[in-house]
């Protein structure tokens with residue numbers, strides 16, 4: 231899973247030498263960024279889901295540090311609805327001056343586009359990717375008293391009780407929706423999907439026992455798992471995660487095809503000038519290097535992108551790959 235993990239010892243030395251060599255150029259780059267007259271007022275970062283969920287958590291964590299670098303306040307605006315696509319449509323049509331941004335993810339900029347062809351925006355054409363913020367393993371979670379003890383029992387139980395089972399998600403095309411859609415396909419089940427405005431409120435419904443299970447990003451699951459308020463059957467990754475080491479991988483749990491690499495990234499409307507994107511990118515990168523941010527994200531199971539994963543090009547490629555991957559799920563296959 232550590233797709234954005236570290237470098238080998240030899241690679242580390244090579245990077246250190248290159249970094250020394252580049253040091254004067256970096257200073258010049260910083261001077262260039264400092265001269266850009268941006269931002270000139272409060273920057274609005276739109277979160278396309280409810281407060282308290284994984285997207286909101288990452289956005290708020292990074293925005294605090296970005297505001298310090300940029301020298302202007304950052305306001306988080308939660309715009310809810312339609313699996314995050316309402317907010318993405320709004321930002322796609324905002325003035326491209328860097329003062330309105332969106333924290334998008336594998337859903338708004340990948341699976342949503344593949345699963346709903348009639349979106350009001352094109353994730354790969356209507357935005358300037360700024361930077362990847364985090365990678366998020368996905369877990370299959372259930373209410374604490376959901377009867378199956380492990381994934382083998384889960385498969386049998388859900389198959390035989392499909393009509394009476396409710397699965398929470400954050401709207402059509404969202405990460406939670408797409409992840410459990412893939413699981414349904416793999417298990418050959420069709421439970422009732424119950425939409426919420428984000429997996430923040432969906433998690434509360436799971437804790438309260440109002441829904442049976444959901445597929446959610448790790449940062450939203452770890453606090454409730456640590457307090458034993460819910461349970462986890464599987465992490466949809468190749469490796470276990472140190473934040474929840476007791477949770478088996480997809481292969482260990484007998485569902486090797488259940489592999490999701492969710493991610494969260496910052497996007498600006500298309501046409502935002504390159505120097506502004508570069509200044510925002512540098513502010514994200516600095517935020518990701520702050521120990522408060524790294525410690526908090528890692529503690530919750532999130533993966534902090536390495537320096538080589540923070541360019542707009544990497545984020546653009548992720549968007550492209552995700553649309554392709556979920557396109558084949560939309561056609562009924564299980565990639």
Ligand code: MLT
Pocket residue numbers: 279280283284285286337399400404405406407427428429430446447
């Ligand atoms: C999702 O399922 O897409 C997210 O978990 C939504 C959220 O951040 O609440």
